[in-house]
Amino acid sequence: MNINGVPHRTIWLAQDADGSAIVWTLDQRKMPHFFDFIALKSSAEIIVAIEEMWLRGAPLIGAAAALGFYLATTEIDKNASDWREQITEIAEKIRASRPTAVNLNWAIQRQLSILAKAKNLNEAQNFAQQTALDIVEEDVEICKQIGAHGLSIIEAISNQAPDKIVNILTHCNAGWLACVDWGTATAPIYQAHDKGIKVHVWVDETRPRNQGASLTAWELGKHGVPHTIIPDNAGGHLMQQGRVDMCIVGTDRVTRNGDTANKIGTYLKALAAHDNNVPFYVALPSTTMDFELQTGAEIPIETRSEREVKYIQGLHEGTLKEVLLTPNDSPALNYGFDVTPAKYITAFITEKGICTAAELLKIMND
């Protein structure tokens, strides 16, 4: 999407001055206050970037993993007889860099099955590069299709009244910063905005890591989409007041019955939407489906450091400072995700179309 009018992607493959392959990405840790494109020059640097969340978001992690796999193939001594084992070893390290990310596992698996067909290292490099680039382009295309399908929902609300502003609530960042371009939850919003439909986005700040207040607000602002940041506590009241026309969120994992894991707090917004007859949509690429799991009860929920609750980083007199928010000796608990039961989800917006939980398996398998 646009940054100050110039189209950008979150990740792309390039060549270093010496001709070696490098991966460019955005360092999202300092956003929204500073934004830097950084060059990742090795699979080890890709692993650090995933582990330390320089980049985040399921599709972007998948793309980074696929590109990291390609970098790995360029790091092997061309005379090594165990090149296949060496690549596989690095692939497993990439896979372990963010254990709950389904797309990461999927991207590595796809690369490994193509690696199996390579007869030599040179072929392995070519296959891995092409697969990584395919994954990147496919992600852009998938998000674009999610956008096209979701656009119809926004358009229908917009048509309810002349000059209607469609108020859309979103949680966390399922935006282009989490993907390669367009985003998942934001794709319909960008397409509606680009088409001239009046939209306004309520951006949940999304404690404790504030991906909404920092990333979603940033990307909407840079693309020129009207938006307002709200505390996570406010969405219920806004829905009671009739100030939300629809919710769209992304997801980290959807089980066969439609139960949906997403950033902690999503479930509370789904409850409020249900209580106030506000439609609640989950946008997802089919790669986010986890066909192995029957229901949300089987989804493991990551617990992260309590430090993310007790401290926060922000801008103070031009530099980033981390401040303590709580009594130093009070413990904190930091769940990464929660599970929204399928019954609270109006529909899923996928690259293959819009469907209910009951139709999910069919549309995803088509």
Next chain:
Amino acid sequence: MNINGVPHRTIWLAQDADGSAIVWTLDQRKMPHFFDFIALKSSAEIIVAIEEMWLRGAPLIGAAAALGFYLATTEIDKNASDWREQITEIAEKIRASRPTAVNLNWAIQRQLSILAKAKNLNEAQNFAQQTALDIVEEDVEICKQIGAHGLSIIEAISNQAPDKIVNILTHCNAGWLACVDWGTATAPIYQAHDKGIKVHVWVDETRPRNQGASLTAWELGKHGVPHTIIPDNAGGHLMQQGRVDMCIVGTDRVTRNGDTANKIGTYLKALAAHDNNVPFYVALPSTTMDFELQTGAEIPIETRSEREVKYIQGLHEGTLKEVLLTPNDSPALNYGFDVTPAKYITAFITEKGICTAAELLKIMND
């Protein structure tokens, strides 16, 4: 309650070195990082303390207003013939210092009706002092009674299993820091803890002003009550996981039908409690009832500065620093309260006993 083993109150009347009346209170703006008792030496200083939230919480604001009214009576020239008008004028300024605070209005009204009986300034001073001290002591007694009634609920859960730890979720700060002592929502918790019942409190951080993470966590910690700070987003997941036995919150205003205004985000927790069969209690002194209003739709909801969402204060290398959390040019919206419909409230815990919404008018009028 105790601060490191020493019993304290949040506000009390004392004499300055020159014999003039002063009011001591806690400056809650720097908490939990620093805590200072400060002397308020005039009604004007009381007004500033209420306006700028050095002190907050409906009952504490009421007590401060009553004491401020008494200070006002000591500030009038003893030869002034219009002493009654002068006091009334200051009283109206105190009343206007936090327009949505029901207890403030109630305390000023009570002082004014007693002022009407005073035959001279000296009598007005005596009456105002006694009324202020009565309001302070009554608040302590009311909170103690709320605690005694609520204790029975905690005790019943504790008795469900040997060594059962009762997990209680609370939102914002309806603790002793919001009252004179005990608190409203926390009173049952303190009484259970003091009785040796095993309790553990999930403390919602309560964005944007973080009264939970800063004040509730601080006061529970200082009194020795086990607790864990959680992001506001986490409560729903904890309830889904069966890790919450009950919720208790305070309230700023309850209407005749039992609809309950409380800190923004309370409604979301009530929805989650309802969805997971977790009992949801509202603790309130009868002074918080607003008999003028039929339902929550009539409650005006205060909108506060967007700055409270965009910036946050915390401790950095030993000093308080305010940091920017959002893109500088993104707007934010900051509602102070939301309304929880009576149907989501299991029962009200009042100084007169425990009752449902349907029984509220009867118990409060008894």
